[in-house]
Amino acid sequence: MCLGIPGRVVSRETEDGLLMGRVDFGGVARKICLEHVPDVALGEYVLVHVGFALSKIDATEAHKIFELLRELDQLGELSADHEPSGVEP
Amino acid sequence: MRRPDAEQGRRLARHWADAIAKVTTRPWQIMEICGGQTQAIVKFGIDQLLPPQVELLHGPGCPVCVTPLEMVDRALAIAALPDVIFCSFGDMLRVPGTRGDLLQLKAQGADVRVLYSPLDALGIAQKNPQRRVVFFAIGFETTAPANALAVHEAERRQLHNFSALVSHVLTPPALTAILQDPGQRVQAFLGPGHVCSVMGTREYEPIAAHYRVPIVITGFEPLDLLEGVWRAVQRLERGQPGVENQYRRVVNERGNEASQALLDRVFEVCDRKWRGIGLLPKSGLRLRHEYRAHDAERVFEVDDIQTSEPEACISGQVLRGAKKPTDCPAFGTLCTPETPLGATMVSSEGACAAYHAYGRNRVPAARLALGKPGLNGALS
Numbered sequence: 001m002c003l004g005i006p007g008r009v010v011s012r013e014t015e016d017g018l019l020m021g022r023v024d025f026g027g028v029a030r031k032i033c034l035e036h037v038p039d040v041a042l043g044e045y046v047l048v049h050v051g052f053a054l055s056k057i058d059a060t061e062a063h064k065i066f067e068l069l070r071e072l073d074q075l076g077e078l079s080a081d082h083e084p085s086g087v088e089p
Numbered sequence: 090m091r092r093p094d095a096e097q098g099r100r101l102a103r104h105w106a107d108a109i110a111k112v113t114t115r116p117w118q119i120m121e122i123c124g125g126q127t128q129a130i131v132k133f134g135i136d137q138l139l140p141p142q143v144e145l146l147h148g149p150g151c152p153v154c155v156t157p158l159e160m161v162d163r164a165l166a167i168a169a170l171p172d173v174i175f176c177s178f179g180d181m182l183r184v185p186g187t188r189g190d191l192l193q194l195k196a197q198g199a200d201v202r203v204l205y206s207p208l209d210a211l212g213i214a215q216k217n218p219q220r221r222v223v224f225f226a227i228g229f230e231t232t233a234p235a236n237a238l239a240v241h242e243a244e245r246r247q248l249h250n251f252s253a254l255v256s257h258v259l260t261p262p263a264l265t266a267i268l269q270d271p272g273q274r275v276q277a278f279l280g281p282g283h284v285c286s287v288m289g290t291r292e293y294e295p296i297a298a299h300y301r302v303p304i305v306i307t308g309f310e311p312l313d314l315l316e317g318v319w320r321a322v323q324r325l326e327r328g329q330p331g332v333e334n335q336y337r338r339v340v341n342e343r344g345n346e347a348s349q350a351l352l353d354r355v356f357e358v359c360d361r362k363w364r365g366i367g368l369l370p371k372s373g374l375r376l377r378h379e380y381r382a383h384d385a386e387r388v389f390e391v392d393d394i395q396t397s398e399p400e401a402c403i404s405g406q407v408l409r410g411a412k413k414p415t416d417c418p419a420f421g422t423l424c425t426p427e428t429p430l431g432a433t434m435v436s437s438e439g440a441c442a443a444y445h446a447y448g449r450n451r452v453p454a455a456r457l458a459l460g461k462p463g464l465n466g467a468l469s
Contacts, residue, residue, distance in 0.1 A: 051206025052235040055286035061338035
């Protein structure tokens with residue numbers, strides 16, 4: 001139940017006085033309540049719990065994993081294999 | 090939003106596992122709070138990637154598991170009424186009450202419906218004005234904003250035939266209860282990432298300071314969990330309690346203040362009994378007086394509830410991290426997902442169900458040799 005599903009907001013509309021929108025979960029879109037993230041823009045990612053988007057996902061923070069990968073790549077060029085990695089993230 | 094591919098994921102996982110092994114110099118016990126985290130740990134074998142000194146204890150964060158038996162029995166009594174349409178999240182249907190479960194009641198003809206969103210219950214109430222529609226509003230701070238909005242909307246739309254059977258629980262009092270237990274072994278927590286996306290991280294600061302434990306707010310993906318463990322072990326090794334946020338792409342210090350305002354408007358804090366754990370002061374949410382017309386506990390008077398739990402079930406100790414599912418003599422024999430004795434074997438977020446689903450039904454040889462106390466019953 002605490003498992004939030006990440007998805008991308010593809011539409012916003014008002015329905016019965018509530019802010020709703022379609023959220024795309026990797027190809028499957030569902031109607032989701034957006035009342036808790038009223039400033040969400042089309043194309044932004046949200047985390048959805050029981051039909052409600054409760055938080056936005058920060059794309060900059062999410063992208064940081066690739067910075068770590070780049071660091072590991074650079075390290076990989078210095079040493080032939082990755083084990084042990086020898087780097088503190 | 091781009092995600093690492095499978096090979097990149099494997100490299101990152103190896104990197105974190107190496108980093109954890111490198112900083113670990115002695116045994117540590119770390120508890121993950123959320124059932125979703127437990128499920129991911131067991132499913133992906135995160136615990137098996139860790140050095141042997143680092144043990145993960147599974148926490149109480151399975152909302153279905155901790156819903157008190159009295160409330161399950163009350164749900165069964167209400168759902169059995171002929172004019173009621175009883176709506177619930179799917180996980181609740183197989184949770185054993187004192188006599189049967191909601192699924193059995195449905196098989197006997199009761200109108201029990203599984204919903205994805207509590208808003209769907211409002212639609213059902215609108216379409217069935219001659220019936221009484223009840224939503225079983227359970228869960229932690231992640232489902233509470235959705236349920237609060239549903240009740241608030243029912244009031245706004247004057248849907249008099251809609252009510253909610255509210256049994257919400259709050260996470261911080263559970264951490265405090267575990268830390269106050271004299272026999273407890275938890276030295277650090279992986280904090281509940283999604284709860285904190287709503288509530289922020291501030292309410293964990295006083296707990297970390299008072300009990301001098303690290304609390305690392307952690308996500309639910311394998312790489313999040315490995316990074317969370319690395320951050321927790323580093324703090325333990327340095328003797329550095331405090332709150333740290335691993336899940337920065339979703340969680341900030343303040344949380345979702347609009348959701349918090351709605352929670353405060355619809356609910357008030359109350360004492361709540363947790364199944365398997367007992368009464369925890371100020372650990373629950375109930376509807377405020379202004380919403381009493383939508384409070385199923387007031388609308389339906391079903392007070393004559395006598396509860397009893399199966400004696401063989403140790404789910405209370407599993408929920409507190411005191412025992413592992415495999416310590417239970419009934420695990421995988423008397424108690425299976427088809428014939429659950431306790432709620433921890435029902436919900437996908439329950440530790441017993443996760444161990445059963447991902448083949449952790451054998452006791453490792455090393456533990457047999459140690460003769461853990463919980464095993465005696467299983468072997469005799």
